[in-house]
Amino acid sequence: xxxxxxxxxxxxxxxxxxxxxxxxxxxxxxxxxxxxxxxxxxxxxxxxxxxxxxxxxxxxxxxxxxxxxxxxxxxxxxxxxxxxxxxxxxxxxxxxxxxxxxxxxxxxxxxxxxxxxxxxxxxxxxxxxxxxxxxxxxxxxxxxxxxxxxxxxxxxxxxxxxxxxxxxxxxxxxxxxxxxxxxxxxxxxxxxxxxxx
Numbered sequence: 001x002x003x004x005x006x007x008x009x010x011x012x013x014x015x016x017x018x019x020x021x022x023x024x025x026x027x028x029x030x031x032x033x034x035x036x037x038x039x040x041x042x043x044x045x046x047x048x049x050x051x052x053x054x055x056x057x058x059x060x061x062x063x064x065x066x067x068x069x070x071x072x073x074x075x076x077x078x079x080x081x082x083x084x085x086x087x088x089x090x091x092x093x094x095x096x097x098x099x100x101x102x103x104x105x106x107x108x109x110x111x112x113x114x115x116x117x118x119x120x121x122x123x124x125x126x127x128x129x130x131x132x133x134x135x136x137x138x139x140x141x142x143x144x145x146x147x148x149x150x151x152x153x154x155x156x157x158x159x160x161x162x163x164x165x166x167x168x169x170x171x172x173x174x175x176x177x178x179x180x181x182x183x184x185x186x187x188x189x190x191x192x193x194x195x196x197x
Contacts, residue, residue, distance in 0.1 A: 045076035046085040059154045066193035085160045093135040098142035101159035128160040
């Protein structure tokens with residue numbers, strides 16, 4: 001999901017105004033580029049709606065080795081949190097994708113974070129949704145085994161917290177497309193999260 005040109009210009013003007021009003025260093029955080037933004041400091045709640053097949057407890061724990069705090073709950077309603085990652089499923093045999101991660105509509109806000117003593121303002125999503133395609137035609141290549149499901153959810157959680165697919169020639173990563181043998185975040189993935197958080 002990319003900002004269209006008009007929204008991009010509005011966001012750029014808003015960031016410049018924020019810098020003038022708040023005296024903060026402004027870093028653009030384009031949604032959909034995954035790697036340019038991050039959630040507010042504090043707890044991120046991943047709600048799996050009680051799913052047994054797509055249980056997020058282990059996947060969130062693996063990302064928590066980095067400087068990010070994600071908790072997995074059946075529901076995030078009435079739970080203390082700064083941001084929410086929602087798990088939803090859909091069944092579309094025409095869609096070739098195993099899963100997608102996107103922000104919820106236009107639910108964005110200014111995020112002020114401190115990294116290495118520098119206060120930074122970013123335009124970031126308040127809520128991300130991981131969409132898992134449960135169509136039977138994709139099951140053999142997307143979700144046939146518990147290892148495949150763990151990889152898929154871990155990979156999409158990486159997108160939800162701000163990581164992109166790595167460039168060619170980069171180290172082994174759960175974020176690499178088609179890297180089904182890598183189930184959990186690698187040291188390189190965790191270092192990239194630490195750069196964001």
